[in-house]
Amino acid sequence: MKRMEVLLPRPFDRGFDYLVPQGMDIAVGDYVRVPFGSKPMIGVVWGEATSDVPAQKCKNISEHFDHLPPMSDAMRRFIDWTAAYTLAPRGMVLKMTMPQAEGVMQPQLQTLLCWNADAPVPSQPKRAAVAQWLVEHGAATREDVKRETGASDAIIRAMVLANMIEVISQVAAPSVQHFGDHHAPKLNESQQLASANLRETIGQGFSVTLMDGVTGSGKTEVYFDWIEQQLNNLAASNVVSGIPSFPQRRESLSPLVQSVTEIPASGASAFAGMTQQKMPQADSQILVMLPEIALTNQWVQRFEKRFGAAAVVWHSTITPAQRRQQWQAIANGSARVVVGARSSLYLPYKKLVGIVVDEEHEPSYKQEDGVSYQARDMAVVRAKLENIPIILATATPSIETMRNVQLGKYQRVTLGERFARPEGVALELIDLRIDKPEKGEWLSPTLKRAMKEVLEQGAQVLLFLNRKGYAPLVLCRHCGYRFECPNCSAWMVQYKQSPRLQCHHCHTSMKMPDACPACQEPDQLVACGPGVERIDEEVRALFPTCNVRCVSGDDTDVQDTLNAMIDGRADIIIGTQLLAKGHHFPKLALVGVVDADLGLAGGDLRACERTYQLLHQLAGRAGREVAAGRAMLQTVQPDHPVMQALKAADRDGFLAAEMSQREQAGWPPYGRLAALLLDGANEQRVQQAARHLVQQAPRINGLRVLGPAPAPLSRLKNQYRFRILIKTPLDFALQKTLREWLARVPMPSGVRLKVDIDPYQFL
Ligand SMILES: [Zn+2]
Ligand SMILES: [Zn+2]
Structure with missing residues (x-):
C-alpha cells in the first residue's frame, strides 16, 4: 500500500506516515483526515513517506477533503521556510493556515430545487411556469426560482409537498468575487x-x-x-477577445504602460473565446x-x-x-x-x-x-x-x-514632495520646562490657547497620549505604598470608571479602595501622572460646551467615536496610538501630543525610530482638508535628535543619523539579533536554567551572548522571566547555530523557552 507523510497542526516538526487506502486518490498538498492518538485530526499531505516505520504500525488516511483544492507548492514551501527561520515546529506554522480546521474545511452545502422527472406536468399556469423553468435550467436555489418565475414561497412549498419538486443538498459552487461598475478617481x-x-x-x-x-x-x-x-492582467486578453473590462481607465494610460499590461499572446489565447x-x-x-x-x-x-x-x-x-x-x-x-x-x-x-x-x-x-x-x-x-x-x-x-x-x-x-512636512502642517515644540502647565494639569498654556483658537474657528482638535486609563500609578501620600499587580512586576493602572485598578499585562482588576491597604489611612491615595481619561477630565473642564470624546483602546465603541470625528459631531478627540493609524479626519486642524517623550524611555533599540514614526504620523492627521494644520509636541527634551528632526521635517536626515548609529553598534539591520526568553513559576529554577544555557553556548567567532538578565517585566502572570540576547554579524548562520545549541541543552521541567528571531519587544 502507498504511504504518505501527513503534517498535522501540532507542535511537531515532521509529519507522520499514513497509508493511502485502495481507491483513494491522494496527492501532495491534499487536505486529509487521519487518526491521531485517540481522535481524528485534519492535516496536509506533505510528501512521500520517508520513515522506516513498519507498515503494520501505520494507520489509514480516513478522509480526503476533495472539495478543497490542494495546498499549493508555494504555500508548503512558505510553511517550511517560516518554520526554519523562526525555529518554530512546522506543525505550528501549519496550524496558522487552518484556524479551527474542523469548522473551516467542512463542505459548504447548498439547498437546491429540481424538477421530479416522474411528476406530471402541472396544469395550473404558475406551477407550470416553475416546472418549465426547472426543466430548462436544472437544479437552482429557491431565490433563483422565485426571481426568474415570479413564484411565491407558497407555490414552491405546495409543489414540494406534491412531490413535483425535489429538494437536494449539494456542495456549493464557489461564487467568484466580481468587480463591476466602479469609480476610479483621476490621479494627480x-x-x-x-x-x-x-x-x-x-x-x-x-x-x-x-x-x-x-x-x-x-x-x-x-x-x-x-x-x-x-x-x-489576465483579463488583458480582452485586447484580443474584444471584451472590454475597465475601458474607462484604459484611455488614460500612457502607451508605455499599455504595453506592460498586455500579456503575451500565448497566455491571452488560452482565454480567447x-x-x-x-x-x-x-x-x-x-x-x-x-x-x-x-x-x-x-x-x-x-x-x-x-x-x-x-x-x-x-x-x-x-x-x-x-x-x-x-x-x-x-x-x-x-x-x-x-x-x-x-x-x-x-x-x-x-x-x-x-x-x-x-x-x-x-x-x-x-x-x-x-x-x-x-x-x-x-x-x-x-x-x-x-x-x-x-x-x-x-x-x-x-x-x-x-x-x-x-x-x-x-x-x-x-x-508627493519627500522633503515637505505632511501637507503643510506647522510643527511646534513646546518646552515643558519653560511653558509649564498649571499645577495638577497636563496641558501647557500655549497648547490650550491654540486649542481655543482652533475650536472657535469650528475646526477639530486631537490630543494624543499613549497611556490608557486615568493614571499609570496610584500611591499612598501617607506611607508611600504603591499599588502593584499581584501577578506581575507592573503598577496597577487607575481607571475612572467604577473606579478600579487594572493590570495591563494580565488584566487583573480590583475595586479602588477608600483607605491605603498598607497603613489603613483613609483618603490618602493619589493618582500619579496622566492617562487619557485624566486629560479628558482636564479638557472637559476647559471647554465645557465642546463635544469631547475619549478613545483608550479598551472601548467597544471606538468606531462610533471615530465616526463622530469623521462626520464632525465631535470637537475634540483624545486617545492612544489607535488614533495615529491611517484615519482621515477632514476637519482636524490641531494635533497636540501631551507627552512626546514617552516612547523614548525604556531604551529599546527602535525607541527613537518608533517615536519618530508615531509623532510624524500623528502630525500628518492635522490639516488634511482645512487650510492650515498645526501639530504641537509637549516635551522636556526639545533638543533630542528626534524632536529636532520632526521640527525641521528632516525625515531622511533622521533616518541617516539613526542608520549610522545602528551600523556602528552592529544592531539590525546591520547585524542579527535573537532573543531567548525563559520563564517559569520558580524563579531560581528559571535563573539556573538560563545560566546553564549560556554556559553551554558554542564558542564561535562572531556569536555574542548577552545575559541572562531578569527581563524588564521580570514577573508576568506569576511567571518569572529571564532574557538572553544573541547578537551576531549579518553573515552568521544564526538559525543553524541556535538549533544545534538549544538541542544540546534540554529545558528542565517547569521552565519554558521561547525563541524570538529579530525581536521587536524587549520587555
Ligand atoms: Zn499608606
Ligand atoms: Zn498583572
Whole structure:
C-alpha cells in the first residue's frame, strides 16, 4: 500500500506516515483526515513517506477533503521556510493556515430545487411556469426560482409537498468575487507617475517596491490602481477577445504602460473565446495587509466605493460560518481581494498575484505570541516564493526597509514632495520646562490657547497620549505604598470608571479602595501622572460646551467615536496610538501630543525610530482638508535628535543619523539579533536554567551572548522571566547555530523557552 507523510497542526516538526487506502486518490498538498492518538485530526499531505516505520504500525488516511483544492507548492514551501527561520515546529506554522480546521474545511452545502422527472406536468399556469423553468435550467436555489418565475414561497412549498419538486443538498459552487461598475478617481501628476512605475512590476515575477509617500499624498489610490491592473492582467486578453473590462481607465494610460499590461499572446489565447462571465479573471488574488484589522472600516468603505464590490475581510471576530465561507473562498480562489492583519498572510491562497503591506513600518506587524514572526518580512518571503510583486507603503519607512532600498534589493517609488512636512502642517515644540502647565494639569498654556483658537474657528482638535486609563500609578501620600499587580512586576493602572485598578499585562482588576491597604489611612491615595481619561477630565473642564470624546483602546465603541470625528459631531478627540493609524479626519486642524517623550524611555533599540514614526504620523492627521494644520509636541527634551528632526521635517536626515548609529553598534539591520526568553513559576529554577544555557553556548567567532538578565517585566502572570540576547554579524548562520545549541541543552521541567528571531519587544 502507498504511504504518505501527513503534517498535522501540532507542535511537531515532521509529519507522520499514513497509508493511502485502495481507491483513494491522494496527492501532495491534499487536505486529509487521519487518526491521531485517540481522535481524528485534519492535516496536509506533505510528501512521500520517508520513515522506516513498519507498515503494520501505520494507520489509514480516513478522509480526503476533495472539495478543497490542494495546498499549493508555494504555500508548503512558505510553511517550511517560516518554520526554519523562526525555529518554530512546522506543525505550528501549519496550524496558522487552518484556524479551527474542523469548522473551516467542512463542505459548504447548498439547498437546491429540481424538477421530479416522474411528476406530471402541472396544469395550473404558475406551477407550470416553475416546472418549465426547472426543466430548462436544472437544479437552482429557491431565490433563483422565485426571481426568474415570479413564484411565491407558497407555490414552491405546495409543489414540494406534491412531490413535483425535489429538494437536494449539494456542495456549493464557489461564487467568484466580481468587480463591476466602479469609480476610479483621476490621479494627480505625482500619483500617475508612481502608478506607472508600480504597473511595471506586474507580471514580471518577484519584486519589492517601497511606496514612499508623505501622509495625505494618496498612496491608497495608487495601490488601488495597481490592484485593478493586477486583476485585469489576465483579463488583458480582452485586447484580443474584444471584451472590454475597465475601458474607462484604459484611455488614460500612457502607451508605455499599455504595453506592460498586455500579456503575451500565448497566455491571452488560452482565454480567447471565453465569455467574460466564464472568465473570472483567472482566479488571481491580491492580499492587502493592514496593521490593525479593527481599523479597516474606512479602508473597506473606500475600497467598495472604488471597485463596486467589497473586499473579503479576514479577522478573528467573524462567525464560524463566515470564517468557513471566507477560508474556502481564499483556498479555492474565488476571493479575489483579501484584506487582513498579519494572520491573513498565512492563509492558503490559491493563486496570489500581488501583496500590499500598508503602513509597513508599524510594529504591530510583529507577532509575539505563538510562532513569532515579522509579518512584513514574511510577506516579502511569500512574494518571493510565489514569484510575485509586493508593495510596502508608508510615509515613514522602517530602517530595515530603507536599508534594503540602499542595497538595491527594494525599489523605491516616491509620491508627493519627500522633503515637505505632511501637507503643510506647522510643527511646534513646546518646552515643558519653560511653558509649564498649571499645577495638577497636563496641558501647557500655549497648547490650550491654540486649542481655543482652533475650536472657535469650528475646526477639530486631537490630543494624543499613549497611556490608557486615568493614571499609570496610584500611591499612598501617607506611607508611600504603591499599588502593584499581584501577578506581575507592573503598577496597577487607575481607571475612572467604577473606579478600579487594572493590570495591563494580565488584566487583573480590583475595586479602588477608600483607605491605603498598607497603613489603613483613609483618603490618602493619589493618582500619579496622566492617562487619557485624566486629560479628558482636564479638557472637559476647559471647554465645557465642546463635544469631547475619549478613545483608550479598551472601548467597544471606538468606531462610533471615530465616526463622530469623521462626520464632525465631535470637537475634540483624545486617545492612544489607535488614533495615529491611517484615519482621515477632514476637519482636524490641531494635533497636540501631551507627552512626546514617552516612547523614548525604556531604551529599546527602535525607541527613537518608533517615536519618530508615531509623532510624524500623528502630525500628518492635522490639516488634511482645512487650510492650515498645526501639530504641537509637549516635551522636556526639545533638543533630542528626534524632536529636532520632526521640527525641521528632516525625515531622511533622521533616518541617516539613526542608520549610522545602528551600523556602528552592529544592531539590525546591520547585524542579527535573537532573543531567548525563559520563564517559569520558580524563579531560581528559571535563573539556573538560563545560566546553564549560556554556559553551554558554542564558542564561535562572531556569536555574542548577552545575559541572562531578569527581563524588564521580570514577573508576568506569576511567571518569572529571564532574557538572553544573541547578537551576531549579518553573515552568521544564526538559525543553524541556535538549533544545534538549544538541542544540546534540554529545558528542565517547569521552565519554558521561547525563541524570538529579530525581536521587536524587549520587555
Ligand atoms: Zn499608606
Ligand atoms: Zn498583572
